Amino acid sequence: MTSPPAPAEPRIARPRSRLGTRLAVVLMPLVILPLIFMGAAAYLRSQELLQQQVVSRLTSATVADSRSFRAWVLAREDRLNLTVQSVAIRQALDAVFSGGPDAVLLSGLAPLSAGEQALFSEILLVDADATVLAATDRAKQGAVLPLLQNGTLPLESVGTVASYDDSLLGPGVFALVTSVPVQTPEGAVEAYLVGVSGDQQIMPLLRQMQGFWPKQGAFEEDAGYAYILMAPDKIVRLPEYLFATAPEVLLGQTHPIFELALRSDAGDAEYDAISGEPVLATYEWIADQNVGIVLEVPEAEVFGGLGSLAPFTVGLALLALMVCFIVVLVATDRLLRPLGQLAEFADRISRGEWGHRVPETSDDEIGALATSFNRMADDLSGLYGSLEARVEERTRQVRTAAEVAHAVTSTPNLDDLLRRAVDLIRDRFGYYHVTIFMLDETGANAVVRESTGEIGQLMKARGHSLAVGSPSVIGWVTANNQGRIATDVGRDPIHLKNELLPETRSEAAVPLQVAGTVLGALDVQSKELNAFSPEALEVLQALADQLSTAIQNARLAQDSALAAERARLLTAVTGQFGGLMDVERVLETAAHTLHRVLGQPEIIITLAPDVGASTDGGDGRG
Numbered sequence: 053m054t055s056p057p058a059p060a061e062p063r064i065a066r067p068r069s070r071l072g073t074r075l076a077v078v079l080m081p082l083v084i085l086p087l088i089f090m091g092a093a094a095y096l097r098s099q100e101l102l103q104q105q106v107v108s109r110l111t112s113a114t115v116a117d118s119r120s121f122r123a124w125v126l127a128r129e130d131r132l133n134l135t136v137q138s139v140a141i142r143q144a145l146d147a148v149f150s151g152g153p154d155a156v157l158l159s160g161l162a163p164l165s166a167g168e169q170a171l172f173s174e175i176l177l178v179d180a181d182a183t184v185l186a187a188t189d190r191a192k193q194g195a196v197l198p199l200l201q202n203g204t205l206p207l208e209s210v211g212t213v214a215s216y217d218d219s220l221l222g223p224g225v226f227a228l229v230t231s232v233p234v235q236t237p238e239g240a241v242e243a244y245l246v247g248v249s250g251d252q253q254i255m256p257l258l259r260q261m262q263g264f265w266p267k268q269g270a271f272e273e274d275a276g277y278a279y280i281l282m283a284p285d286k287i288v289r290l291p292e293y294l295f296a297t298a299p300e301v302l303l304g305q306t307h308p309i310f311e312l313a314l315r316s317d318a319g320d321a322e323y324d325a326i327s328g329e330p331v332l333a334t335y336e337w338i339a340d341q342n343v344g345i346v347l348e349v350p351e352a353e354v355f356g357g358l359g360s361l362a363p364f365t366v367g368l369a370l371l372a373l374m375v376c377f378i379v380v381l382v383a384t385d386r387l388l389r390p391l392g393q394l395a396e397f398a399d400r401i402s403r404g405e406w407g408h409r410v411p412e413t414s415d416d417e418i419g420a421l422a423t424s425f426n427r428m429a430d431d432l433s434g435l436y437g438s439l440e441a442r443v444e445e446r447t448r449q450v451r452t453a454a455e456v457a458h459a460v461t462s463t464p465n466l467d468d469l470l471r472r473a474v475d476l477i478r479d480r481f482g483y484y485h486v487t488i489f490m491l492d493e494t495g496a497n498a499v500v501r502e503s504t505g506e507i508g509q510l511m512k513a514r515g516h517s518l519a520v521g522s523p524s525v526i527g528w529v530t531a532n533n534q535g536r537i538a539t540d541v542g543r544d545p546i547h548l549k550n551e552l553l554p555e556t557r558s559e560a561a562v563p564l565q566v567a568g569t570v571l572g573a574l575d576v577q578s579k580e581l582n583a584f585s586p587e588a589l590e591v592l593q594a595l596a597d598q599l600s601t602a603i604q605n606a607r608l609a610q611d612s613a614l615a616a617e618r619a620r621l622l623t624a625v626t627g628q629f630g631g632l633m634d635v636e637r638v639l640e641t642a643a644h645t646l647h648r649v650l651g652q653p654e655i656i657i658t659l660a661p662d663v664g665a666s667t668d669g670g671d672g673r674g
């Protein structure tokens with residue numbers, strides 16, 4: 053006879069990969085990502101600071117150009133104003149107004165529109181009706197100046213406006229037109245002296261506005277660009293070819309500055325220029341002339357130097373990644389060695405070896421972890437025993453419910469069935485009180501049909517009832533056809549306190565229903581808080597479903613018995629009438645039979661009068 057083989061030593065699960073390597077792989081993103089974020093933050097901050105510096109320089113240049121433009125305009129306005137006030141010009145004007153020749157006037161105004169430093173390209177003397185009285189260009193004498201006629205130029209003061217495509221000044225011509233009112237000694241405006249600054253004056257102004265952003269290189273050149281905006285949709289700028297003599301005017305432009313100027317007279321913005329390249333720009337809107345000065349610098353020129361930060365950031369990240377990987381590999385090989393014991397412990401516990409423990413050999417985190425594992429093993433051992441007890445308790449509940457259901461369903465009489473049901477549920481489950489509510493004929497109220505103890509009989513005698521849907525546990529259960537638990541009746545919002553049951557601390561109720569039709573409710577109460585769990589509610593519901601079927605069957609049986617009794621009674625009564633032909637004899641026999649069958653002390657049978665009897669004095673025979 054051979055001895056049984058010795059039990060095999062449990063196989064310990066071995067790790068398939070080193071934790072140190074995996075930890076290094078995990079930590080690498082934790083190192084590289086902060087470096088990437090810091091590099092990106094440094095790049096964005098540098099870009100922001102550089103942009104602030106560029107905006108500051110552009111703003112200063114824009115202010116300088118705006119001042120130059122205003123000074124340019126003011127110089128022309130002052131010169132015309134002084135010209136009008138001179139005695140010689142005044143005498144010449146008087147001669148022109150009196151109908152004399154305009155040669156003296158034009159000879160006096162010629163220096164303003166001739167020579168290398170000419171302030172105006174032409175001079176016009178216009179009367180109050182906007183008709184040109186005299187002009188350096190004699191071909192325009194007698195014509196009408198639209199800028200005065202439509203009120204674009206100020207009528208009562210010195211002013212300068214931008215003009216394009218004016219019918220008098222010429223098609224496609226951009227000019228700045230300055231007018232000075234000519235007043236009589238009494239102060240009345242009798243004419244206007246108008247100076248037109250055309251291409252010869254505009255081109256030097258545009259060139260003066262350039263050169264604010266030098267581009268470094270073998271040959272220094274301007275990277276920025278400055279131009280004038282004329283509302284509502286025109287751009288006046290220097291042409292790209294070198295030897296141009298007139299500014300270039302772009303029409304129908306939806307420039308972003310036009311919209312920005314409506315909100316602020318000065319500011320900065322980022323947008324795509326007319327050429328399509330992104331630019332950084334500043335502007336200042338000059339309301340008196342209804343024009344704007346715009347300075348633009350390509351973003352590629354502004355932020356070009358920031359590109360060198362990217363290789364540095366990538367190199368730093370790669371270096372940190374390599375150092376982190378090596379350090380983690382070396383450190384984890386030593387620090388994580390005790391984790392092998394913990395892995396063995398976990399494997400043995402998973403096999404049900406609740407007595408196995410981890411050696412507590414250190415006082416560091418690993419030692420604390422070993423202590424926690426040992427404590428966890430104690431807790432798991434206790435929890436396993438508790439689970440077995442709970443399974444046993446649940447099994448006992450199910451077994452008890454099946455026993456109660458069998459005892460109840462074996463009782464054919466409905467009243468006996470309900471009485472036995474509440475008593476068995478109370479005794480077997482150890483509840484404080486058990487009640488069965490049944491819906492009345494209207495279905496609006498749940499009435500106590502059976503209840504345990506003397507208190508239950510008192511509630512039954514009083515006809516205690518609760519309305520369906522009322523603020524009570526029974527009202528809620530019958531209205532919603534769902535079970536409900538009140539773990540603490542003192543805090544449950546819909547629990548309705550019953551003075552006859554003062555010791556109730558928790559309550560549970562489940563509906564009695566067949567095929568979705570609510571018949572009533574089974575209510576159980578306990579003296580303990582939190583006496584009912586969801587599992588207990590499931591057991592009660594299963595019991596209530598069997599009880600509902602038994603109630604339905606008992607009702608059907610009672611209805612069948614009542615119908616049979618009525619049929620038997622009808623047969624007994626009608627059987628006595630056989631062979632009787634006399635009415636009085638029939639009635640007498642029927643009365644005696646009903647008295648004997650129904651057990652009533654007195655039976656009275658009354659015949660209705662003959663509805664066909666004569667009422668006109670006849671003998672009353674039918």
